[in-house]
Amino acid sequence: MRQAGHPQGIVGSAVGWLFALRGSNRRRNIWAVSLLNVRPTDRVLEIGFGPGIAVAEFARHATQGHVFGVDHSRTMVRQAARRSAAAVRARRVHLTQASVERLPSFGDPLDAILAVNSVLFWPDPVERLRELRRLLRPAGRIALVSQPRSPGATRDTTVRAAQELQDMLTQAGFTRLRVEFLELDPPVACVLADNPPDNPA
Numbered sequence: 570m571r572q573a574g575h576p577q578g579i580v581g582s583a584v585g586w587l588f589a590l591r592g593s594n595r596r597r598n599i600w601a602v603s604l605l606n607v608r609p610t611d612r613v614l615e616i617g618f619g620p621g622i623a624v625a626e627f628a629r630h631a632t633q634g635h636v637f638g639v640d641h642s643r644t645m646v647r648q649a650a651r652r653s654a655a656a657v658r659a660r661r662v663h664l665t666q667a668s669v670e671r672l673p674s675f676g677d678p679l680d681a682i683l684a685v686n687s688v689l690f691w692p693d694p695v696e697r698l699r700e701l702r703r704l705l706r707p708a709g710r711i712a713l714v715s716q717p718r719s720p721g722a723t724r725d726t727t728v729r730a731a732q733e734l735q736d737m738l739t740q741a742g743f744t745r746l747r748v749e750f751l752e753l754d755p756p757v758a759c760v761l762a763d764n765p766p767d768n769p770a
C-alpha cells in the first residue's frame with residue numbers, strides 16, 4: 570500500500586512495472602481516457618499517473634494539444650517518461666515530479682483532468698479538487714477512477730468508493746456528475762463531472 574501510494578527505489582520501480590503489465594490496470598486506464606472524449610487540440614492533466622498508461626493514451630488522442638502529468642514519485646516520472654519518450658521529446662507530453670498539494674503552473678486553462686486510483690492518497694482531497702477545478706476552463710471535465718485493491722474487494726466496495734468520489738466532487742463545486750462502471754474483478758468506477766459553464770478559470 571505504501572509503495573502504491575509513493576513508489577520509490579528498486580521496489581517502487583518493480584511495482585510500477587507490475588502496474589503497467591497488469592491487464593486490468595491497462596484496461597481501466599485506457600477506458601478512463603476514452604470516457605473523457607479527448608479532442609486533438611485538448612490540454613489535459615493527469616494526477617498520479619504511475620507508469621504512464623493513461624498519459625500515453627492521452628498523447629495518442631491529443632495530437633495537437635498538450636498532456637500534462639504530475640506524480641510525486643520520481644521513479645514513476647522516469648517510467649512514464651520512457652513510455653511516452655517520443656511525445657516528451659516533441660514537447661507534447663510534460664511530466665513533473667510534484668505532489669497534488671503543490672502543483673506547478675500549466676499556463677492556459679485545461680480541458681480535462683484525470684486521476685486513476687490516486688485520490689485516496691491525497692491529503693484533504695476536497696480542497697485539492699477545488700484547486701483542480703480552478704485550473705479547468707468553464708465546462709471543462711474531470712474523471713476520477715477507483716478500482717479498490719483491498720483484499721476481498723467486491724462490487725459493493727467499488728460502489729461505495731464511487732459514492733465517496735461523488736460526494737467529494739459535489740463539495741468541490743463540480744456539477745453534472747455521472748458514474749460509469751467497467752466490469753473487471755473487482756469492478757472499476759469512473760465518476761465524471763464538469764466545471765460549471767459559468768465558472769471562469
Ligand SMILES: C[S@@+](CC[C@H](N)C(=O)[O-])C[C@H]1O[C@@H](n2cnc3c(N)ncnc32)[C@H](O)[C@@H]1O
Pocket residue numbers: 573574575576588589594598616617618619620621622639640641642645667668669670684685686687690691692
Ligand atoms: C496506485 S498508483 C496508480 C497509478 C496509475 N494511475 C494507474 O492507474 O496505473 C497511485 C499513484 O498516485 C501517485 N500519488 C499518490 N499520492 C500523490 C500525491 N499526493 N501527489 C501526486 N501523486 C501522488 C503515486 O505516486 C502513484 O504513482
